[in-house]
Amino acid sequence: MNFIDKLSAAWATNDSLLCVGLDPDLARMPPHLQHQPDGIVTFCKAIIDATAALACAFKPQIAYFAALGAEPQLEKICDYLRQHHPHVPLILDAKRGDIGATAHQYAREAYDRYGADAVTLSPYMGFDSVEPYFEWSDRGQIILCRTSNAGGSDLQFLNVDGKPLYQHVAAMVAGKWNRNGQCALVVGATFPDELAQVRAIVGDMPLLVPGIGAQGGDIEATVTSGKSGAGAGMMISSSRAILYATPAADEDFAAAAGRVALETRDAINLHR
Numbered sequence: 001m002n003f004i005d006k007l008s009a010a011w012a013t014n015d016s017l018l019c020v021g022l023d024p025d026l027a028r029m030p031p032h033l034q035h036q037p038d039g040i041v042t043f044c045k046a047i048i049d050a051t052a053a054l055a056c057a058f059k060p061q062i063a064y065f066a067a068l069g070a071e072p073q074l075e076k077i078c079d080y081l082r083q084h085h086p087h088v089p090l091i092l093d094a095k096r097g098d099i100g101a102t103a104h105q106y107a108r109e110a111y112d113r114y115g116a117d118a119v120t121l122s123p124y125m126g127f128d129s130v131e132p133y134f135e136w137s138d139r140g141q142i143i144l145c146r147t148s149n150a151g152g153s154d155l156q157f158l159n160v161d162g163k164p165l166y167q168h169v170a171a172m173v174a175g176k177w178n179r180n181g182q183c184a185l186v187v188g189a190t191f192p193d194e195l196a197q198v199r200a201i202v203g204d205m206p207l208l209v210p211g212i213g214a215q216g217g218d219i220e221a222t223v224t225s226g227k228s229g230a231g232a233g234m235m236i237s238s239s240r241a242i243l244y245a246t247p248a249a250d251e252d253f254a255a256a257a258g259r260v261a262l263e264t265r266d267a268i269n270l271h272r
C-alpha cells in the first residue's frame with residue numbers, strides 16, 4: 001500500500017490525526033534504561049505499544065540515534081513497527097536535502113535501510129535534489145514548507161514575486177513536484193495563519209504539523225486552520241510531551257505516554 005493510502009487508512013482506523021514523534025533523549029529516559037545496551041529500543045517499543053492504537057503515524061527523528069551511533073537501534077525499532085503495527089505509517093524525520101547522486105543514497109537509507117513509508121526533506125536545493133526519492137514510487141516525501149521554529153521566518157517569509165517564499169514551496173510541491181502523488185508538506189502548528197494559507201494552496205494534500213505539546217502550539221487553532229475538506233489531512237506531531245509525560249524516575253512512562261496520547265488525540269478530534 002502506498003504512503004498516502006496507508007495514512008488515510010490509519011486516520012480512519014485509529015480515528016486519529018496524531019503523529020507520535022520518537023525523539024529518544026537518553027538523559028530524559030528512565031534511569032534503568034539509560035545504560036542498557038538496547039535501552040532506546042526498549043523505551044521506544046513501550047511507547048509504540050502504548051500509543052499505536054491512537055496514532056496515525058510514528059516519526060522517529062534520526063539525529064537522536066545517529067548522535068550516539070545508535071542507528072542499529074533505530075533499525076530494530078523500524079523493524080518492530082513494521083512487524084507489530086504495520087497499519088501505522090513510519091515517517092523517518094531526517095530533513096535531507098542534497099544533490100541528486102547523494103540524495104539517492106539518502107533515499108536508500110530511508111526507504112530500504114529503515115523501511116520508512118515517508119521521509120522529511122528540505123526543498124532548498126531544488127527539484128533535482130528531491131527527484132531521486134520518486135524512484136520509490138509508493139513512498140512519501142514530506143517537504144519543509146513553513147517550519148515551526150521562530151527562525152523559519154528568516155528565509156521562508158522572504159517576499160518573492162509578491163508572496164512569501166513558503167507559499168511558492170507549497171504551490172511547487174502540490175504541482176510539478178508531486179510526481180507520484182505521494183508528497184506532503186511540513187507546516188508548524190505554531191503558525192495557524194500560515195497553516196490556513198498552505199491549506200488553501202494545496203487542496204487536500206497531507207500536512208505534517210509539528211509544534212503542539214512542548215512547543216506550545218494551540219490544538220484548536222491548528223485543527224481549524226489545517227484540516228482538509230474531510231476533516232483529516234494532517235499528521236499533528238508531538239514528541240517530548242508524550243515521550244516524557246512523567247518525570248524520568250517514574251517507571252510507568254509508557255502508561256503516561258498512552259494517557260497523554262489519548263488526551264491529545266481526543267482534543268484534536270473535538271475540532272475536526
Ligand SMILES: O=C(O)c1cc(=O)[nH]c(=O)n1[C@@H]1O[C@H](COP(=O)(O)O)[C@@H](O)[C@H]1O
Pocket residue numbers: 021023061093095120146147148149186187188210211212213214215237238239240241
Ligand atoms: O519535520 C519535523 O518533524 C519538524 C519540523 C518543524 O518545523 N518543526 C519540528 O519541530 N519538527 C520536528 O518535530 C519534533 C518536535 O518535537 P516536540 O517539540 O518535542 O514535539 C522534532 O523531532 C523536530 O525535529
